[in-house]
Amino acid sequence: MDWLTLFEMQEQLDKRIQSEHNLTGNQFDERLLALLVELGELANETRCFKFWSTKGPSAQVTILEEYVDGVHFLLSLGLSLDYRKNAFVEGDYYLTATDAFLDVYNKTNVFAISRTEQSYEVLIGAYLALGATLGFTQEMIFKAYVAKNEANHVRQDNGY
Numbered sequence: 001m002d003w004l005t006l007f008e009m010q011e012q013l014d015k016r017i018q019s020e021h022n023l024t025g026n027q028f029d030e031r032l033l034a035l036l037v038e039l040g041e042l043a044n045e046t047r048c049f050k051f052w053s054t055k056g057p058s059a060q061v062t063i064l065e066e067y068v069d070g071v072h073f074l075l076s077l078g079l080s081l082d083y084r085k086n087a088f089v090e091g092d093y094y095l096t097a098t099d100a101f102l103d104v105y106n107k108t109n110v111f112a113i114s115r116t117e118q119s120y121e122v123l124i125g126a127y128l129a130l131g132a133t134l135g136f137t138q139e140m141i142f143k144a145y146v147a148k149n150e151a152n153h154v155r156q157d158n159g160y
């Protein structure tokens with residue numbers, strides 16, 4: 001995965017949103033909360049934890065769209081701390097999607113408190129392993145990110 005391209009695209013989008021919404025500062029806390037919300041939305045689409053229901057998950061394309069919203073906020077958080085890297089190591093394989101979500105939530109909180117580059121890399125690694133658990137290759141993730149980044153620009157064009 002070409003991470004430097006992803007960071008570059010995210011930086012352009014974030015700068016544009018900051019300028020169009022007259023924002024100062026780096027919105028670290030808001031981006032963090034947005035990531036946690038996106039994780040919840042993603043888990044809801046997978047329905048992996050809904051042992052009380054027989055209804056199946058959303059289509060893979062819908063789940064992938066939610067997944068790349070999280071990639072946006074992860075990149076944004078890295079940029080706000082100047083943690084830009086060209087490679088990340090995928091974390092260990094998870095047995096279930098529920099295990100994966102709980103671990104990503106924990107690693108998000110560790111990162112939120114420590115804000116170290118190491119905790120950021122561990123979090124990205126866990127998010128990639130979550131993606132693999134959900135059946136996404138890095139190529140699928142990259143393509144879906146590029147498409148949603150473009151959609152986010154179109155939204156700004158239309159005064160979102």
Ligand SMILES: O=c1ccn([C@H]2C[C@H](O)[C@@H](COP(=O)(O)OP(=O)(O)OP(=O)(O)O)O2)c(=O)[nH]1
Nearest residue numbers: 010013014017018068069070072073076148152
């Ligand atoms: O500074 C920012 C702010 C937002 N985004 C992106 C991330 C994500 O891809 C999208 C926000 O998520 P979503 O598409 O779910 O937007 P929403 O406003 O929550 O949508 P809805 O009201 O339809 O749920 O905007 C950024 O990349 N940078």
